[in-house]
Amino acid sequence: MSKKVLETININKYFYDPVKFRVLSDITMSINEGEFVSVVGKSGCGKSTLLYILSTMDTDYEGELFINGKSLTKKTDKDLAVIRNEHIGFVFQFHYLLSEYNVLRNVMLPGIKLAKYSMPEIEHRAMEHLRTLDMAEQALKSPNQLSGGQKQRVAIARALINDPIIIMGDEPTGNLDKKNSDMVFEIFNNLVKERNQALLIVTHDPDFAARTHRTIEMADGRIIS
Amino acid sequence: MNFTLIINIAVNLIRARLKQSIIAAVGVTFGIAMFITLLGFMNGLNNLLDGLMLNRTPHVRLYNEVKPSADQPVLISKDYKNNTNFIESVKPKDRGREIYNSKAIINILKQDKRVIDVAPKVTAPVFFNTGSIEITGVVNGIDVPAEEHLFKVSDYIIEGNVFDLNNENNTIIIGKGLAEKMLVKIGDVIKITTIKGGLVSLKVVGIMQIGIAEIDNTMSYTSLRTAQMLLGESASYITDIQVKLTDVLMAPEVAKEYQAKFKIDVIDAQTANSQFETGSKVRSIISYAVGITLLIVAGFGIYNILNMMIYEKMDSIAILKATGFSGNDVKWVFISLSLIIGIVGGLFGLLFGFGLSHIIDIIPFETASLPTIKTYPIDYKITYYVIGLTFAVCTTAIAGLFPALKASKIDPVEIIRGK
Numbered sequence: 001m002s003k004k005v006l007e008t009i010n011i012n013k014y015f016y017d018p019v020k021f022r023v024l025s026d027i028t029m030s031i032n033e034g035e036f037v038s039v040v041g042k043s044g045c046g047k048s049t050l051l052y053i054l055s056t057m058d059t060d061y062e063g064e065l066f067i068n069g070k071s072l073t074k075k076t077d078k079d080l081a082v083i084r085n086e087h088i089g090f091v092f093q094f095h096y097l098l099s100e101y102n103v104l105r106n107v108m109l110p111g112i113k114l115a116k117y118s119m120p121e122i123e124h125r126a127m128e129h130l131r132t133l134d135m136a137e138q139a140l141k142s143p144n145q146l147s148g149g150q151k152q153r154v155a156i157a158r159a160l161i162n163d164p165i166i167i168m169g170d171e172p173t174g175n176l177d178k179k180n181s182d183m184v185f186e187i188f189n190n191l192v193k194e195r196n197q198a199l200l201i202v203t204h205d206p207d208f209a210a211r212t213h214r215t216i217e218m219a220d221g222r223i224i225s
Numbered sequence: 226m227n228f229t230l231i232i233n234i235a236v237n238l239i240r241a242r243l244k245q246s247i248i249a250a251v252g253v254t255f256g257i258a259m260f261i262t263l264l265g266f267m268n269g270l271n272n273l274l275d276g277l278m279l280n281r282t283p284h285v286r287l288y289n290e291v292k293p294s295a296d297q298p299v300l301i302s303k304d305y306k307n308n309t310n311f312i313e314s315v316k317p318k319d320r321g322r323e324i325y326n327s328k329a330i331i332n333i334l335k336q337d338k339r340v341i342d343v344a345p346k347v348t349a350p351v352f353f354n355t356g357s358i359e360i361t362g363v364v365n366g367i368d369v370p371a372e373e374h375l376f377k378v379s380d381y382i383i384e385g386n387v388f389d390l391n392n393e394n395n396t397i398i399i400g401k402g403l404a405e406k407m408l409v410k411i412g413d414v415i416k417i418t419t420i421k422g423g424l425v426s427l428k429v430v431g432i433m434q435i436g437i438a439e440i441d442n443t444m445s446y447t448s449l450r451t452a453q454m455l456l457g458e459s460a461s462y463i464t465d466i467q468v469k470l471t472d473v474l475m476a477p478e479v480a481k482e483y484q485a486k487f488k489i490d491v492i493d494a495q496t497a498n499s500q501f502e503t504g505s506k507v508r509s510i511i512s513y514a515v516g517i518t519l520l521i522v523a524g525f526g527i528y529n530i531l532n533m534m535i536y537e538k539m540d541s542i543a544i545l546k547a548t549g550f551s552g553n554d555v556k557w558v559f560i561s562l563s564l565i566i567g568i569v570g571g572l573f574g575l576l577f578g579f580g581l582s583h584i585i586d587i588i589p590f591e592t593a594s595l596p597t598i599k600t601y602p603i604d605y606k607i608t609y610y611v612i613g614l615t616f617a618v619c620t621t622a623i624a625g626l627f628p629a630l631k632a633s634k635i636d637p638v639e640i641i642r643g644k
């Protein structure tokens with residue numbers, strides 16, 4: 001049996017504003033190495049909320065979260081930042097690149113932060129990722145000189161730079177046309193095949209979901225299948 | 226923590242908002258430049274005014290004060306040992322104002338390493354006779370080379386030459402006010418009455434002007450020998466020994482020591498000129514207060530601009546946090562950003578401050594009463610520059626701290642969800 005990279009036990013989350021409201025109820029799930037999992041569900045059912053918790057950015061929840069077998073509940077902001085930096089790659093619906101830096105620098109930044117490799121090495125790895133994503137020519141451009149699909153590929157390259165154990169995406173293809181969306185799917189699929197990468201992708205696209213290994217369906221803050 | 230990376234991010238944030246950053250830095254530059262100029266100018270004036278007094282007063286002066294005997298008979302009596310004594314019956318002894326054994330004291334003083342030079346002096350109150358009126362005044366018998374070495378008296382001689390006092394006996398240099406009152410010029414002979422009643426004729430060989438009317442109206446210089454002769458005293462008669470030290474700040478301490486050693490009255494420059502010190506202190510405080518106010522205003526400018534920048538850069542902060550920067554890292558990004566603005570602005574401030582001081586320094590400033598001053602005085606003390614830069618760094622750090630803390634607390638989820 002392959003290794004569990006992410007596991008949750010009975011995660012509950014409430015919002016208190018304007019009235020107390022249970023967004024997530026008893027979420028228990030796990031994702032294995034090399035598994036490509038999609039999350040689907042009606043708008044407002046709590047998919048994004050769940051993803052923010054899994055990505056350690058939101059710590060205001062009940063229940064337990066394990067990444068790579070380690071419990072993350074009650075860790076400090078600093079420890080969580082390190083875990084996010086090293087083990088989790090995140091791709092947002094909107095590209096979210098830093099406009100102060102060029103494409104290459106954007107991809108390198110989490111690597112420089114981790115400081116596991118030397119600068120030339122990080123640069124080399126960043127270029128490699130950009131090349132696999134067919135973005136090498138745009139490396140020195142500024143993010144706002146790119147198209148939506150190109151930006152999304154840069155964001156994927158950035159998510160990959162530290163060899164995370166899991167990549168999460170919140171509707172990464174939500175803003176893309178069919179062609180670009182297919183391209184992103186292919187990139188994800190290759191990552192799973194070639195690097196045994198675990199992927200957890202929230203999507204509204206039934207085609208996209210159908211082609212993944214497993215689909216988690218949510219409704220009203222619960223996992224229904 | 227990876228500071229090169231954090232500073233790199235800060236620099237890139239500044240570059241992305243270059244105009245605002247420059248405006249913030251200019252605020253600091255202006256504050257510091259004004260601080261430096263103000264302090265330099267104020268203290269230049271202070272030093273000028275102090276110098277007017279201090280350069281011409283000895284750091285330590287040894288003399289004989291006329292005072293009642295310290296050993297009053299009541300104190301010697303054993304019966305009244307524990308009582309408070311109100312009776313002082315023994316009047317001042319007629320020791321005169323002469324310093325005994327002055328030659329030996331001068332020799333000892335000259336060997337002291339802290340002493341630059343020693344100048345003996347004889348002062349004698351006299352009357353200057355003009356027509357039927359007698360003007361009260363003072364004759365200072367000076368050892369011309371020593372006096373010139375210590376106090377540069379030649380600076381204040383507007384006509385004639387101090388060394389003429391030595392070249393010819395019975396010569397005198399008088400204050401400008403005195404000369405005008407008596408209608409005398411160089412070469413004229415004036416008559417002086419000493420307090421013992423003697424009448425002496427002296428030839429005027431120079432006119433001096435110090436710039437303080439009170440002194441210029443009463444003061445005169447003769448050679449030591451002439452003054453001794455005036456008083457009918459021998460060549461060993463000295464009333465004051467003036468000492469200049471390598472560091473004026475040691476004066477009170479040295480004065481105490483000499484007092485104990487020579488059993489003589491000793492006064493230090495600080496005590497003698499305490500009223501001048503108060504004036505300069507007040508002026509210093511005012512200039513510091515104004516300078517620091519300017520810097521605080523600049524600090525508010527930085528605070529505003531940083532706050533604005535953080536609102537604009539919410540997305541960037543959220544990305545940094547999502548990709549593994551902790552709140553602490555983000556805090557340091559903004560603190561560094563603020564410090565960079567502070568240091569760059571501050572350094573330019575020092576430069577402009579120096580430039581401005583220099584411009585003031587070359588503006589002509591000539592008054593008849595200050596013959597040695599040709600331009601406005603400026604004090605270029607390095608301390609002001611150090612204080613200025615330190616203060617710039619502190620203000621900007623504090624101004625940056627609050628926005629930085631705010632940035633560190635930004636919840637990336639809220640920003641990302643907000644899209």
Ligand SMILES: Nc1ncnc2c1ncn2[C@@H]1O[C@H](COP(=O)(O)OP(=O)(O)OP(=O)(O)O)[C@@H](O)[C@H]1O
Pocket residue numbers: 015016017018023041042043044045046047048049050642
């Ligand atoms: N900060 C908040 N305060 C209160 N309620 C919130 C807050 N954020 C989200 N919600 C509510 O929580 C529920 C889940 O929101 P979430 O964004 O997770 O939905 P989602 O499944 O991602 O929807 P979509 O598919 O449209 O993105 C929604 O009903 C939303 O109104």
Ligand SMILES: [Mg+2]
Pocket residue numbers: 047048049170
């Ligand atoms: Mg959502």
